[in-house]
Structures are given as C-alpha cells and as structure tokens.
Amino acid sequence: MLIIGIAGGTGCGKTTVVNQILNELPEGEVGILSQDSYYMDTTHLSYEERTKINFDHPRSIDFELLEAHLKALRRGEHVDQPVYSFVKHNRTGDTIKTKPRKVMIVEGILILTHPELRKLFDIKIYVHADSDERLIRRLKRDISERGRDLDEVLARYQNTLKPMHQQFIEPMKEYADIIIPNNRHNMVAIGIVRTIINEKLNYV
Numbered sequence: 001m002l003i004i005g006i007a008g009g010t011g012c013g014k015t016t017v018v019n020q021i022l023n024e025l026p027e028g029e030v031g032i033l034s035q036d037s038y039y040m041d042t043t044h045l046s047y048e049e050r051t052k053i054n055f056d057h058p059r060s061i062d063f064e065l066l067e068a069h070l071k072a073l074r075r076g077e078h079v080d081q082p083v084y085s086f087v088k089h090n091r092t093g094d095t096i097k098t099k100p101r102k103v104m105i106v107e108g109i110l111i112l113t114h115p116e117l118r119k120l121f122d123i124k125i126y127v128h129a130d131s132d133e134r135l136i137r138r139l140k141r142d143i144s145e146r147g148r149d150l151d152e153v154l155a156r157y158q159n160t161l162k163p164m165h166q167q168f169i170e171p172m173k174e175y176a177d178i179i180i181p182n183n184r185h186n187m188v189a190i191g192i193v194r195t196i197i198n199e200k201l202n203y204v
C-alpha cells in the first residue's frame with residue numbers, strides 16, 4: 001500500500017487536488033481518509049459550546065482513531081470512517097465503510113503535525129496558496145456549503161484560524177516531500193502525483 005498525506009491550510013485546495021488526482025484514475029483503486037471525519041466526538045457538548053471549539057488546533061482531532069484506522073487499512077482490514085457535519089460541528093453518527101486500497105490518500109490541515117501519523121506516510125505533500133486567496137475561498141465555500149455567514153468566518157479566521165495556521169500548519173512544510181503551488185489550478189503538479197500513483201498501480 002502507498003500512503004500519501006496531503007496537508008495545507010484551509011482553502012488551499014486539498015479536497016480539490018484530491019478530486020483532480022482521482023479524475024482519470026481507475027475507480028476504486030485509491031481510497032481517501034479525510035481528517036475532517038476525525039474531529040473529536042463532541043456529543044456531550046451543547047451546540048453553543050461546540051461553536052466555541054478551536055477547530056484549527058491539533059487537540060481537536062482524534063488522531064488516535066485516525067492512526068488506528070490507517071494502520072488497520074494497511075493490514076488489509078476495512079474501517080468505518082465517521083461522517084462529520086460542519087453545520088452541527090459534530091459527527092453525524094453515520095459512518096462510511098472504507099476499504100483498503102493499493103493507494104490511500106489522507107488529507108487535512110493538521111495531518112503532518114502528528115509525528116506517529118507522519119511516519120505512516122510514504123509521500124508527504126503540502127498544498128500552498130496565499131492566505132488572502134485561502135480566506136476568499138473559505139468565505140465563499142463556508143457560506144455556500146457549510147452554513148456559515150460572513151461574521152462567523154471572519155471571527156474564526158482572526159481568533160483561531162490565522163494564529164493556528166502560523167503556529168501549527170505552515171511550519172509543516174518542512175516535512176513535505178512535494179509542495180504544490182495552488183494559487184491557480186496546477187494541472188502539471190496534479191499530473192506528476194497521478195503518475196506516481198499510476199506507477200504504484202502498475203499502469204505505466
């Protein structure tokens with residue numbers, strides 16, 4: 001199994017990059033684990049309390065479960081990946097049965113901050129986009145897809161997201177094998193990653 005970790009700040013385009021990589025690859029050969037699925041279960045908190053969580057700090061992630069799932073997949077076992085709701089700020093209670101694949105991609109803002117998880121990645125990728133670009137994308141996405149408004153996104157950006165990005169996420173570039181500049185769509189970089197995956201799948 002080839003395990004690829006894809007990190008980078010919110011709005012840099014991780015999900016988009018993953019989807020672009022998957023386009024044109026044979027269906028069912030590459031599996032995805034999203035860090036978002038592994039936000040801590042916060043069922044014991046009220047909605048009001050959940051809105052105050054710092055979702056950009058490593059402690060908001062259930063790394064123990066994410067690591068256990070990745071190791072299980074590597075052993076050839078399937079896992080039940082939790083489904084997360086950005087509207088409820090919590091896991092929904094549903095899970096997605098995730099099967100082991102020849103190539104597994106793990107994507108998320110904080111996945112390179114956890115040393116044990118980092119060791120499991122054969123290739124570490126950091127997707128870079130400038131912070132103004134990321135904020136613009138995040139505003140548009142969170143308002144249209146994640147049930148937020150302008151004030152929520154800007155307050156979160158100023159209070160937690162920006163300082164956490166500087167403290168925990170940006171420094172992870174140091175561990176990256178590949179940095180993808182993604183202020184604009186970067187099909188050359190996508191093609192390179194796809195070639196590496198195709199090699200693993202024995203298609204070249």
Ligand SMILES: Nc1ncnc2c1ncn2[C@@H]1O[C@H](COP(=O)(O)OP(=O)(O)O)[C@@H](O)[C@H]1O
Pocket residue numbers: 008009010011012013014015016017137138141182183184185186
């Ligand atoms: N290279 C790009 N150029 C312009 N918009 C982009 C680019 N990559 C992603 N986007 C858009 O920005 C938003 C956030 O992208 P997404 O892939 O969800 O980022 P991430 O997963 O890193 O938070 C989405 O609406 C997406 O369509």
Ligand SMILES: Nc1ccn([C@@H]2O[C@H](COP(=O)(O)O)[C@@H](O)[C@H]2O)c(=O)n1
Pocket residue numbers: 009010011014036039055056085086088089090108109156161
């Ligand atoms: N309930 C939540 C949980 C997380 N976030 C934000 O999501 C960002 C990470 O996801 P990306 O797809 O953007 O990489 C992170 O910056 C959290 O602030 C949230 O808003 N609400």
